[in-house]
Amino acid sequence: MKMEKQEVFLVSAASKAGEAFIRKLIQHRIPLVALANNAKEREKLEEMGVKKIVIVDTTDESTWVAPEYSITKIFLFESSQNLSCRYIRLCRSWTANAIVVITRSNKPRLMYRALGANCVIHTTNDDVSSLFQSLVG
Numbered sequence: 247m248k249m250e251k252q253e254v255f256l257v258s259a260a261s262k263a264g265e266a267f268i269r270k271l272i273q274h275r276i277p278l279v280a281l282a283n284n285a286k287e288r289e290k291l292e293e294m295g296v297k298k299i300v301i302v303d304t305t306d307e308s309t310w311v312a313p314e315y316s317i318t319k320i321f322l323f324e325s326s327q328n329l330s331c332r333y334i335r336l337c338r339s340w341t342a343n344a345i346v347v348i349t350r351s352n353k354p355r356l357m358y359r360a361l362g363a364n365c366v367i368h369t370t371n372d373d374v375s376s377l378f379q380s381l382v383g
Contacts, residue, residue, distance in 0.1 A: 253316045254279045254298070257323070258333050260287065263348060263372040264323030268294055270378045279315055281322075281333065304332040312340040321377075322363075324349040331361055338362035348377070 258281040259268045271278045272295050279298040282288045291299050300313045320337045322345065324330045330347060331354075337345055344364040349355075355366045367377065 253277065253318045256281055256300070256313075256315075256317045256320045256337065258282075258321070259291070259323050260325030260329070261323040261348075261350075261372070263369065263374050264321075264325075265294065266372055267321065267323065267374040267378065268296060270374065272296070279313060279317075281337075283329070302336060304329065304336065307336075310336050310339055317341045317343055319343055320345040322347045324351070324354075327351075327354050327357075330354070330358065334358060334361040334363050346377075348374075 254277040255271065256279050257264065257268055259265050268278065268280065278296070279300055280291045280296045281300050281302065282291055283302055283304050288299050288301055303309045317340060320341070320343065322330055322333050324347060334345060334347065345362060346365045346367060347358045347363045348367045348369060350370060352368045358366045
């Protein structure tokens with residue numbers, strides 16, 4: 247018997263804003279899977295209460311296997327431009343659904359779009375309330 251994939255948001259939360267966003271998702275019981283690329287990041291996500299974490303090796307494309315979830319939307323909170331670019335390429339290989347990049351810099355906007363991001367949000371603070379409100383209405 248084949249099981250249906252659970253629909254979830256995929257979130258890379260390598261910033262304070264990303265962590266705040268994950269806390270809001272958990273608080274409102276919105277299904278999420280967190281994306282991490284090392285054990286320290288995984289440990290931090292587990293401490294925050296994240297139950298589902300996908301660990302990826304961003305340097306080895308042959309390991310980029312899609313998780314067993316139906317990804318509704320992807321939120322990538324920028325910690326470094328290089329990592330964000332790799333995450334966009336990786337996530338675009340997993341889904342045609344929307345990829346949203348949240349960045350403090352306005353310089354990489356066109357590059358992120360060229361790599362496959364649907365939306366690039368520039369923010370100067372860690373307040374994610376407007377982003378979260380756009381999800382829950």
